[in-house]
Amino acid sequence: MKVELQNLTKIFPSRNKKSGGEVTAVNDFTFTIPDGMLVGLLGPSGCGKSTTLYMISGLQKPSSGKIFFGDEDVTELSPENRGVGLVFQNYALYPHLTVKQNIMFPLQNLRGTDKLSKQEMQERALEAAKLVQIDELMDRKPSELSGGQQQRVAIARALVKMPRVLLLDEPLSNLDARLRLQTREEIRRIQKETGITTVFVTHDQEEAMSISDMIVVMKLGVLQQIGKPQDIYDDPTNLFVAKFLGTPPINVFNGKVENGTLYIGNDAVLEVGGVDDQPVWVGIRPEGFTPDDNGALVCKLNNVEVMGRDVSVVSTHEASANPIVRSIVNADNKIDVTAENIKYSLKPHKVFIFNKETEERIYFEVK
Amino acid sequence: MENNSNSSLKVMKEKDIRKVASTQKVAKVFGQILVYTFLGIMALIVLFPFYFMIISSLKSLEEYRLAVPTLIPQSWKFQNYTDILIPFEMAEANGWVGTLVSPEAATNDFDLFTLFRNTMFVGIVSTILSLVITVLSAFAFARLNFKGKNALFAALLGTMMIPGELFTITNYATVMTKGGWFPTFFNGLGNMFGLFGPDFRIPFVDSSFAALIVPFLVSVFYIYLLRQNFLQIPNELYLAAKVDGTSDIKYLCKVMIPLALPTIISITILKMMGAWNSYMWPRLVANDDAHRLITNGLRNAFNDVSGNTDYPRQMAAVALVSLPLFLVFIFFRKYIMKGVSRSGIKG
Ligand SMILES: Nc1ncnc2c1ncn2[C@@H]1O[C@H](COP(=O)(O)OP(=O)(O)OP(=O)(O)O)[C@@H](O)[C@H]1O
Ligand SMILES: [Mg+2]
Numbered sequence: 001m002k003v004e005l006q007n008l009t010k011i012f013p014s015r016n017k018k019s020g021g022e023v024t025a026v027n028d029f030t031f032t033i034p035d036g037m038l039v040g041l042l043g044p045s046g047c048g049k050s051t052t053l054y055m056i057s058g059l060q061k062p063s064s065g066k067i068f069f070g071d072e073d074v075t076e077l078s079p080e081n082r083g084v085g086l087v088f089q090n091y092a093l094y095p096h097l098t099v100k101q102n103i104m105f106p107l108q109n110l111r112g113t114d115k116l117s118k119q120e121m122q123e124r125a126l127e128a129a130k131l132v133q134i135d136e137l138m139d140r141k142p143s144e145l146s147g148g149q150q151q152r153v154a155i156a157r158a159l160v161k162m163p164r165v166l167l168l169d170e171p172l173s174n175l176d177a178r179l180r181l182q183t184r185e186e187i188r189r190i191q192k193e194t195g196i197t198t199v200f201v202t203h204d205q206e207e208a209m210s211i212s213d214m215i216v217v218m219k220l221g222v223l224q225q226i227g228k229p230q231d232i233y234d235d236p237t238n239l240f241v242a243k244f245l246g247t248p249p250i251n252v253f254n255g256k257v258e259n260g261t262l263y264i265g266n267d268a269v270l271e272v273g274g275v276d277d278q279p280v281w282v283g284i285r286p287e288g289f290t291p292d293d294n295g296a297l298v299c300k301l302n303n304v305e306v307m308g309r310d311v312s313v314v315s316t317h318e319a320s321a322n323p324i325v326r327s328i329v330n331a332d333n334k335i336d337v338t339a340e341n342i343k344y345s346l347k348p349h350k351v352f353i354f355n356k357e358t359e360e361r362i363y364f365e366v367k
Numbered sequence: 368m369e370n371n372s373n374s375s376l377k378v379m380k381e382k383d384i385r386k387v388a389s390t391q392k393v394a395k396v397f398g399q400i401l402v403y404t405f406l407g408i409m410a411l412i413v414l415f416p417f418y419f420m421i422i423s424s425l426k427s428l429e430e431y432r433l434a435v436p437t438l439i440p441q442s443w444k445f446q447n448y449t450d451i452l453i454p455f456e457m458a459e460a461n462g463w464v465g466t467l468v469s470p471e472a473a474t475n476d477f478d479l480f481t482l483f484r485n486t487m488f489v490g491i492v493s494t495i496l497s498l499v500i501t502v503l504s505a506f507a508f509a510r511l512n513f514k515g516k517n518a519l520f521a522a523l524l525g526t527m528m529i530p531g532e533l534f535t536i537t538n539y540a541t542v543m544t545k546g547g548w549f550p551t552f553f554n555g556l557g558n559m560f561g562l563f564g565p566d567f568r569i570p571f572v573d574s575s576f577a578a579l580i581v582p583f584l585v586s587v588f589y590i591y592l593l594r595q596n597f598l599q600i601p602n603e604l605y606l607a608a609k610v611d612g613t614s615d616i617k618y619l620c621k622v623m624i625p626l627a628l629p630t631i632i633s634i635t636i637l638k639m640m641g642a643w644n645s646y647m648w649p650r651l652v653a654n655d656d657a658h659r660l661i662t663n664g665l666r667n668a669f670n671d672v673s674g675n676t677d678y679p680r681q682m683a684a685v686a687l688v689s690l691p692l693f694l695v696f697i698f699f700r701k702y703i704m705k706g707v708s709r710s711g712i713k714g
Binding site: 054057058059078079080081084085086088089090092094095096105106109110157161 | 601603604606607608609610611612613617621622625626
């Protein structure tokens with residue numbers, strides 16, 4: 001099921017009428033989720049991800065804008081008529097019911113022609129449980145399950161109605177690192193198996209990059225960029241997106257463009273065509289540095305962290321906006337750890353420049 | 368040298384530890400003895416009235432009147448119980464008088480059956496109605512959004528500041544005023560407002576029973592208690608249920624009530640006990656033979672013409688009447704404890 005959001009806006013009225021200060025949680029959001037895709041909704045805490053999800057599910061009414069499932073306008077539809085499955089951050093399992101009863105709960109509200117017999121409900125519940133591999137835990141209570149198992153029960157409960165759209169609100173945030181990896185693979189697998197259009201909310205960019213077909217980056221309720229994870233990483237539209245994606249994070253420098261040359265501090269690092277003279281932010285991905293004795297960018301070497309195939313070089317530069325400059329280079333590059341400075345040449349496609357004021361990307365021609 | 372001093376230090380330490388440990392043990396044992404002695408004495412003090420009730424109920428009136436009370440009855444008079452339990456006509460018909468039932472039972476004015484039936488009726492009806500009201504209002508205050516919710520709740524809590532005795536007067540005026548709305552309505556309800564003729568009566572529906580039940584249906588404290596319990600249920604459960612199309616009332620029945628069940632059971636038991644034990648209000652509004660409740664029945668009965676009370680038989684009746692409560696306590700101890708400790712703030 002294709003999901004389309006048109007100019008979706010959500011404004012929360014302020015509690016205190018006099019002081020004003022209403023919150024625009026989601027601001028003029030427009031995008032389309034193609035059928036059968038897993039979309040990662042990514043952004044820092046409080047940027048309106050949950051609000052967007054609640055509006056798609058129908059739990060909150062948009063202040064303005066429209067929501068379409070396929071060609072059907074569902075904006076005014078109540079949650080139960082939309083056919084969505086929702087998995088909450090804290091799972092929200094009914095603590096007094098067994099796993100089986102939890103999974104069967106949504107089926108008990110089906111009316112009219114959809115109404116199921118007890119037998120059918122049990123079969124459907126078992127089917128959903130098998131999909132998430134918890135069919136052996138059916139008679140336990142949620143308190144007797146591990147976090148990962150609870151999470152899978154929550155997914156089974158969301159899937160059992162065969163929803164048209166599956167919505168997951170930071171479903172992995174309560175899990176430990178290992179379980180998180182494992183569960184996100186699981187979600188990926190389940191999504192591929194069922195082919196249900198899925199929206200997955202997270203503030204962890206690594207998580208979003210690893211499982212999503214498409215990423216939507218948000219900031220303060222405003223959509224920043226939509227695209228395939230690799231495309232967004234390789235081609236961020238603004239400084240926020242560039243900084244938000246990637247581990248280790250991108251290195252940001254104060255720089256300027258003069259006569260077609262990009263300067264970081266006093267180092268003339270790159271020829272950039274088609275850019276007017278101006279002060280800029282320069283973002284360089286950690287893998288964009290190549291140690292080079294003739295390189296233009298001179299950094300003070302701090303230390304080298306060995307990671308096996310690669311090494312991570314920690315250095316400083318007076319024009320850097322961050323305390324350190326971290327680069328990831330191939331271990332074959334023999335680096336003299338005792339040297340005072342390290343010189344880099346830059347890979348042009350790993351270098352992004354942004355307008356100093358608007359922080360929008362400035363595209364340049366590589367010469 | 369260093370090693371030596373180190374090891375001696377260690378030995379000292381071990382010694383110290385042993386010493387401290389043994390003192391600790393002694394202190395602990397001593398403390399336990401104190402605690403248990405205290406608890407034992409308190410238990411004796413608490414239990415003594417019950418013991419006295421039981422032995423008194425088995426004495427003859429003469430023995431009961433001895434200047435120095437006996438701690439164990441000289442002769443066990445079980446007739447005190449059978450006199451109450453077996454209706455005199457039945458005993459007469461079967462020729463039990465003089466053996467199983469004493470001849471004095473002929474003047475027995477304690478109608479256990481009627482009192483019991485009245486009390487059960489009032490207790491069960493008021494508990495059920497009051498539970499329904501409590502659950503629904505707690506739900507509304509915890510879950511629904513309506514204008515003036517907080518102000519209304521604050522006002523309700525405010526009524527808890529007013530001592531119950533003050534209500535007694537106004538309530539009395541409300542329920543007893545001849546021709547007032549209360550008696551008119553409930554007596555009218557009893558014969559369906561004359562719909563089926565003037566002689567039609569629904570049993571147990573009249574203004575006296577209503578007076579015993581209606582004024583105490585709303586308990587602000589229980590509403591507050593349950594609302595707090597409901598508020599602890601995470602909001603996400605409600606949202607999850609909404610996504611699945613669960614109606615409010617179904618959510619209440621299937622999720623909130625089961626989750627708050629311990630509190631609801633506590634409330635039920637406390638309410639039942641309250642109905643069973645109430646004395647003053649029933650005495651004021653329903654002290655006739657048809658409506659009298661058990662506590663007042665106990666107080667009124669067993670007096671002879673000269674005003675002397677037959678205490679042993681009264682004690683036997685009290686023991687019989689306490690039995691259901693005693694059983695309830697045995698079976699639901701866990702919930703009562705919880706309920707009492709929760710309502711402890713109210714006293
Ligand atoms: N019911 C509400 N009333 C008023 N403001 C709200 C309400 N719900 C959310 N907000 C505000 O809307 C903004 C977005 O909230 P939202 O819950 O969507 O953030 P989020 O992206 O899900 O954050 P997180 O990652 O921390 O869950 C926040 O600034 C929040 O304070
Ligand atoms: Mg959120």
